[in-house]
Amino acid sequence: MAKKLTLEEIGKLAGVSRSTVSRVVNGQPDVKEEVRERVLEVIRETGFVPNPAARSLAAQRSGILGLVIPRSVATFFGDPYFSRLTQGITQACNEQGYMLSLFLFNTKKDEEMLLPRIAQHSFLDGVIVQATTDGDPIIPQLQKSAMPFLVAGRLNQMDDDVSYIDVDNLSGAYNAVEHLIKLGHERIAHVSGRLGNRPAADRKLGYEQALRDHHLPLDENLIVNGDFSEEGGYASVQDLLPHKPDAIFVASDMMALGVVHALKEAGLLVPSDIAVIGFDDLLPARQSTPKLTTVKQPILRFGVSAVEVLIDIIEKGSIPPRQTLYDTELIIRDSCGASLS
Amino acid sequence: MAKKLTLEEIGKLAGVSRSTVSRVVNGQPDVKEEVRERVLEVIRETGFVPNPAARSLAAQRSGILGLVIPRSVATFFGDPYFSRLTQGITQACNEQGYMLSLFLFNTKKDEEMLLPRIAQHSFLDGVIVQATTDGDPIIPQLQKSAMPFLVAGRLNQMDDDVSYIDVDNLSGAYNAVEHLIKLGHERIAHVSGRLGNRPAADRKLGYEQALRDHHLPLDENLIVNGDFSEEGGYASVQDLLPHKPDAIFVASDMMALGVVHALKEAGLLVPSDIAVIGFDDLLPARQSTPKLTTVKQPILRFGVSAVEVLIDIIEKGSIPPRQTLYDTELIIRDSCGASLS
DNA sequence: GTGAAAGCGCTAACAA
DNA sequence: TTGTTAGCGCTTTCAC
Numbered sequence A, B: 001m002a003k004k005l006t007l008e009e010i011g012k013l014a015g016v017s018r019s020t021v022s023r024v025v026n027g028q029p030d031v032k033e034e035v036r037e038r039v040l041e042v043i044r045e046t047g048f049v050p051n052p053a054a055r056s057l058a059a060q061r062s063g064i065l066g067l068v069i070p071r072s073v074a075t076f077f078g079d080p081y082f083s084r085l086t087q088g089i090t091q092a093c094n095e096q097g098y099m100l101s102l103f104l105f106n107t108k109k110d111e112e113m114l115l116p117r118i119a120q121h122s123f124l125d126g127v128i129v130q131a132t133t134d135g136d137p138i139i140p141q142l143q144k145s146a147m148p149f150l151v152a153g154r155l156n157q158m159d160d161d162v163s164y165i166d167v168d169n170l171s172g173a174y175n176a177v178e179h180l181i182k183l184g185h186e187r188i189a190h191v192s193g194r195l196g197n198r199p200a201a202d203r204k205l206g207y208e209q210a211l212r213d214h215h216l217p218l219d220e221n222l223i224v225n226g227d228f229s230e231e232g233g234y235a236s237v238q239d240l241l242p243h244k245p246d247a248i249f250v251a252s253d254m255m256a257l258g259v260v261h262a263l264k265e266a267g268l269l270v271p272s273d274i275a276v277i278g279f280d281d282l283l284p285a286r287q288s289t290p291k292l293t294t295v296k297q298p299i300l301r302f303g304v305s306a307v308e309v310l311i312d313i314i315e316k317g318s319i320p321p322r323q324t325l326y327d328t329e330l331i332i333r334d335s336c337g338a339s340l341s
Numbered sequence C: 001g002t003g004a005a006a007g008c009g010c011t012a013a014c015a016a
Numbered sequence D: 001t002t003g004t005t006a007g008c009g010c011t012t013t014c015a016c
Helices: A007-014 A018-025 A033-046 A052-059 A071-078 A080-096 A108-119 A138-144 A169-182 A198-213 A230-243 A253-265 A283-287 A299-316 B007-014 B018-025 B033-046 B052-059 B071-078 B080-096 B108-119 B138-144 B169-182 B198-213 B230-243 B253-265 B283-287 B299-316
Strands: A064-069 A099-104 A126-130 A149-152 A164-167 A188-192 A223-225 A247-250 A275-280 A293-296 A323-326 A329-331 B064-069 B099-104 B126-130 B149-152 B164-167 B188-192 B223-225 B247-250 B275-280 B293-296 B323-326 B329-331
Touching: A007 A018, A007 A033, A018 A033, A052 B052, A064 A080, A064 A299, A071 A108, A080 A099, A080 A126, A080 A299, A080 B080, A080 B099, A080 B108, A099 B080, A108 A138, A108 B080, A126 A138, A126 A299, A149 A299, A164 A169, A164 A299, A169 A188, A169 A198, A169 A247, A169 A275, A169 A293, A169 A329, A188 A198, A188 A230, A188 A253, A223 A230, A230 A253, A247 A253, A253 A275, A253 A283, A299 A323, B007 B018, B007 B033, B018 B033, B064 B080, B064 B299, B071 B108, B080 B099, B080 B126, B080 B299, B108 B138, B126 B138, B126 B299, B149 B299, B164 B169, B164 B299, B169 B188, B169 B198, B169 B247, B169 B275, B169 B293, B169 B329, B188 B198, B188 B230, B188 B253, B223 B230, B230 B253, B247 B253, B253 B275, B253 B283, B299 B323
Parallel strands: A064 A099, A064 A126, A126 A149, A149 A164, A164 A323, A188 A223, A188 A247, A247 A275, A275 A293, B064 B099, B064 B126, B126 B149, B149 B164, B164 B323, B188 B223, B188 B247, B247 B275, B275 B293
Antiparallel strands: A099 B099, A293 A329, B293 B329
16 A cells, blocks of 8 residues: 655656656646646545655755754743744744744753754755844854854844844833833833843843933932843842832843832832833733733744745845844833823 | 865765765764774865755655644643753754754644644654644544654543653642641642643542542532633632632642632631642742742653654654653642641 | 665756 | 656665
């Protein structure tokens, strides 16, 4: 029964040549409708699926995209952000008929072993690189190679000709802080993310710029460097309280949860005593008490776009570089106090 | 510069034939040490990486494993459990020199499109299927095909000859409940996971068995069906409180968090008024107040093993079926009250 | 030990 | 519109 199925075999069964079958399989025109039907029928009956290895070899493309999560990012993989992003990426891959290969670097050795294979012609038609933190060797390696790639996120130092898509963290932060200002707050503190992390840096920049534009003083005492973790947020409050902030813009929801927790313990009411705004719009933010006002990133759409842009680069080359910023959205809930007024 | 590198080219540079280079690349014996060195040197200089498509075609194996997350599971993908599992799987793949392809089905259409391709010889040497919920068409499809596969998790209805690895949810639940019994609790409630989900069913079974073995009555009023979500846990408390439980064994940490939340709101103290034990040992469980006593699954090791077992199946065939259960571990923290005594 | 040669199953000119 | 043919770059006998 299980005679090995090849184009040749299918052709024989349908009474045509291998080439015709190939044309049908690849949906090319110039096949008589009647013949096409006959071939498709045979394919359906036999359950034939073309051998992808042979196809790749002959066509010089594999139909596989890579998603690279470097070591500096892998630690965040537990973050719901990545699950959502991955979901968007796989969704788009399915739609576009690509397969997705996942490269998650756990150790330096992984990185050394895999990077060259990824950068070389390997199996991949192109790769999406998650990047938020400087110093990963992968970007320069990819630049040297011929592999089409797209950076999801940005680095602090990044060549102008690198293609990326990113979320506009700066304006997102700006809008959040401006919202606090309009609510009448004047001593707005900021708990930032980890230094060297671009989104963290951008969010901080947005915070500073909003204060400046609204002629509020920039008080260094009101800025604490966190690390994106709930504990980090919790700890930051201790440093902040002596300086009597009336609002806190926190660079991530998880940290914001920690901040709220600490504020409660200090006997302060959110938002009536002090307002809090987070960033990300993760599920826990919606379920906390009070519900967190936060800056929402379009993560799923972001993932989908990443694939689309990468495919565009694969097909048309990376000149000019594709550089896109996605807008965020301020989701007003309870923790900022807007609902009180 | 960028002359296309092939075995042929490398051979020319090293003064040997393509065959010899192939032998060196594949680490086969029967190559004079001196020649091997020379070839390796050239490879290093040129940064040559063999073309995987050609290799697959000739060798009839791709070095790619698939991780399939069916629709019924995809909704849980945000669950930290999957991140951790995926991490274990990628880690093992890196170690074993395999690539990993991710198939995440978002829609029914995805499933219909991709399933046949996955089951056919496709690119994959084998696949790991995440499965917890009955009714997914993928297992039967794989059984019909020649594709080596391993189920991570189990179904309620599953053929005896299917290879799987799973966590021993039943004994994990049993131990947790027994712990509560030994602490003197007699009205132990259970908030279960979604019906039709095998881990949920097993955990409930473990709960029931522990009560039975210790001659405690099984009170249907003390059993509520949840859905693994925090809200579900929160909601369940309302049904439970009228029946005055003195302890609650909850089938997941996220639900347990919801339960604790609801108990607090009802003015009950955990653990002094009522003890709570969760399942999973996720990060939030460690950070909650009180810290959650829970049943820990060895997720990372589980992922690593999945790859190892699958490779074994690929190499030696799936007869006999590989069926492994992993032990859980009861992590005693504050919510069960053991630390009070 | 090493090389020559025959495929692996497909795509893509080129002919017909 | 369809068939013929020449590879894609590798593995793997089989001679030498």
